[in-house]
Amino acid sequence: MAMASSKKNKAARKIGFYTGLIALLVVSLFPFFIMLMTSFKNSKEAVATEPTFFPKHWTLQHYVDIFNPDIFPFLSYFKNSLTVALTAALLSVLIGIFGAYALSKLNFIGKTTINASFYTVYMLSGILLVVPLFKIISGLGLYDTKTALIITMIVQTLPTSIFMLKSYFDTIPDDLEEAAMIDGLNRVQIIFYIIIPLAISGIISVFVYSFMVAWNDYLFASIFLSDSANFTLPIGLNALFSTPDYIWGRMMAASLITALPVVGMYAISEHFIKGNMTEGGVKG
């Protein structure tokens, strides 16, 4: 009797748990569902006063349209975003590896000061620097160039890159390096042959993090860029949104394709890497 009721209890609890889980997922994913379904609706259905969850007439037209440069400059924005994010992420990782190695493995005067100042920079938000950065970038003749955005994105991600990489490097035992030195490797060789391969999962996490920050940036793109040929996705899509003739289905299709690279990268890094970026105090 008692056992039967405890079994019943267990089943009830299980049902309760999964109901809660489903409710949570529904709320969490609802905007994505709407985005996806709207991207398959025709323009008239998307603005019907009686909104439908699923399209009555499915269409792939919006996906065809956003890749047609005569209709929608999506590909140009996408290419610009890719250039900026890839370059910034690669350089942030490379510079970060050198800096993190010095802070993790080397002994030198001023280490604490550098650590403390990077900590301050880490907390410092980009918005506080918009005025002088705008002046500096204009002064350097970099206004309305992707280079301006790339450099800014490197600096914005660098402190986090260094701290994340440092925490990975800290776990690599000194004995390994000593052994390598006895084998005749110098410090630079050690970085490339020992440290980088051992910390590769951390390095990938930092790359993904930096890529995401650069890919998402709206603030600096909006103050540095003025020619739409240079626009990245966030600023380009938002500019299109402000025009009266945007089409919801097209915007939703563009939004989904915009999300794809970062979500895909994140999913891959999540799959292969234990203890990745979201498990720490990563800026975002």
Add this chain to the structure above:
Amino acid sequence: MKNRGKSDMKLALVLLFPSVFLVLLLVAYPMISNIRISFFDLPINPRLDAAFVGLKNYTDILTDVEFIKSLGITVLYMILAVAGSTALGLAVAIFFNRPFKFRKAARSLIILSYVTPSISLVFAWKYMFNNGYGVINHLGVDVFHLFDKAPLWFDNPVSSFILVVLFAIWRYFPYAFISFLAILQTVDSSLYEAAEIDGASTWEKFRNVTIPAIMPVLITIITLRSIWLFYMFTDVYLLTNKVNIIGIYLYETAFAFNDLGKAASISVILFIILSIVIIASRKRVKFNGNG
């Protein structure tokens, strides 16, 4: 290995040079430059001359009702969104802290709102909350009768404020969730068993076992999220023009009203506030939860 200070110094200089150079050029120098600019009346057009105005930008700002109002809105936004996203993140983490089918998949799906670019999410929300054909007003008014009249989400300051807070909670709770879940999984389950033997209630177990265990993570999350939300710009700016948080106030002073001097003085004031928070939090905040 630790005793070769001299040879390390040279290499450290070389390795740190690019990072230090970039940070000096594009963070430290601009910050100092903010202070200088804040004493000038500086138009955005480089051909127009800057005029030294002393402390005028500061007295203007500190007596400007809009600035004080903006600070108030920002603090309220920050408190509500930090409290909401942290509490929800913790609740979901406790909910997830047990073995069940599809746990990994569910975890990945929950994180989606956190990893997706703001611009994509903002479009979805603008569409969902549209006054005329948005699904939220359709559900709220016609289906569930939650409101008598459809709220004009983007046109009214109060409903816009609710909207940006909800957006922030939804977008940032996964960050708290993942951090809490990671620390909860390290809590020794025998602590809960011991508490149970002592006859502790669920609430007592939460207060006496869970809270102390997650305390370091809790402090870190609250501090960092508070700072990031205090300086929020993009999410709110893209969603609505009715919620004038401090990031937007600063941005518009510079690039809509072309008053770089005044914008720089706002930056300096905000930097002072930030410095106080940094000094206060320095000892207690960890950057990387893998330690």
